[in-house]
Amino acid sequence: MKKIIALLLLTLTLTISLASCSSMESYEKNLGDDYKVDIYDEDEIEELAETFDIDADDYGISSIMEAKDKKKGYHAYIIQCKSSKEAEELVDDLDDIVKAMDKYYSLDVDAVADGKFVLVGNEDVIDDALNK
Numbered sequence: 001m002k003k004i005i006a007l008l009l010l011t012l013t014l015t016i017s018l019a020s021c022s023s024m025e026s027y028e029k030n031l032g033d034d035y036k037v038d039i040y041d042e043d044e045i046e047e048l049a050e051t052f053d054i055d056a057d058d059y060g061i062s063s064i065m066e067a068k069d070k071k072k073g074y075h076a077y078i079i080q081c082k083s084s085k086e087a088e089e090l091v092d093d094l095d096d097i098v099k100a101m102d103k104y105y106s107l108d109v110d111a112v113a114d115g116k117f118v119l120v121g122n123e124d125v126i127d128d129a130l131n132k
Contacts, residue, residue: 024065027078027117030131031067040064048077052097059086067125074107076121078129087113094120 028037040048045064049056060082068075081087094111098120102109111120112130119126 024063024078024080027065027067027119027129030129031125032128034070035067035125035128036070038066038068040066052094054090054093059090067121067129069122069125072124074122074125076119076125076129079118079120081116081118084113084116087116087118090118091120094118 024039031037040063045056045061048064049061059079061079062082063080065078066075067078079087079090081090091111091113098109098111108123109121110123110126111118112126114130119129
């Protein structure tokens with residue numbers, strides 16, 4: 001009986017943790033009506049990857065959402081990678097681009113990993129997407 005209860009608790013815990021994982025929908029919900037969101041198609045994913053001087057296949061990029069603040073015009077990209085390991089690698093590889101964007105624009109630019117997602121762009125937009 002104890003093993004059955006332990007197994008049920010383990011299953012419940014895993015279900016809850018999977019349900020609380022980030023998704024494009026959760027980021028979109030966190031951003032709310034103050035943001036215009038655009039989901040990229042395959043061609044747009046390749047274009048952005050070229051702009052960032054990366055190969056989308058190296059990170060298993062399957063989806064990108066651009067979020068743009070309707071009032072201020074600030075934006076950020078939310079990139080879904082194959083795994084959290086690839087997301088961390090992408091953040092590291094975007095470091096030089098983030099530094100250049102931070103210097104070029106007069107706003108704070110950052111790249112952060114959130115599980116298998118990478119959020120890169122204006123820090124305020126990233127904070128809103130992460131519900132901070």
